[in-house]
């Protein structure tokens with residue numbers, strides 16, 4: 001199966017924040033942002049694998065900044081590494097100043113998707129070929145993040161998570 005670069009499947013979405021999507025402080029609900037990130041990442045994983053993709057895990061999410069009602073919100077989802085049937089996807093989130101157009105990064109998340117066939121059985125995906133310095137950095141960190149996710153899910157023994165353990169030594 002031919003390898004693919006992140007730019008071949010990258011997905012960007014831009015949408016505004018409506019009052020019905022906010023809390024009592026008029027800030028975007030965390031769950032609404034999780035859903036928007038899941039949709040963008042899902043499209044990216046399907047583009048990379050050219051298969052049906054399902055969300056296997058939300059590995060990391062940081063709500064670093066509140067997003068006020070009326071904000072213009074842009075999401076960019078990119079595959080950071082693929083394994084056998086799974087793909088790690090980074091989602092970077094920015095708000096955009098309505099007057100100047102200047103973008104400020106407000107949130108970031110990492111999801112894992114698995115490519116499946118019509119029966120829901122995991123199926124292999126193309127290798128990811130990182131190109132830029134950021135893509136290479138995220139690619140290199142993906143193995144230990146996968147091990148952490150599998151250990152937390154009870155699918156890997158901590159003793160087998162060698163790359164993860166190495167960062168504490």
Ligand SMILES: CC(C)(COP(=O)(O)OP(=O)(O)OC[C@H]1O[C@@H](n2cnc3c(N)ncnc32)[C@H](O)[C@@H]1OP(=O)(O)O)[C@@H](O)C(=O)NCCC(=O)NCCS
Pocket residue numbers: 054055056057082083084085086087112114116120122146149150153155
């Ligand atoms: C995700 C799913 C397909 C995995 O099926 P499974 O029978 O556990 O399959 P496997 O154990 O063979 O794992 C398949 C891949 O998923 C990866 N995976 C499974 N759980 C994971 C987790 N918590 N974190 C990271 N990777 C995970 C495995 O490492 C494996 O990757 P690899 O093939 O690249 O090595 C299955 O659990 C599923 O269909 N879940 C429901 C998905 C869904 O409905 N999502 C929407 C939620 S609302």
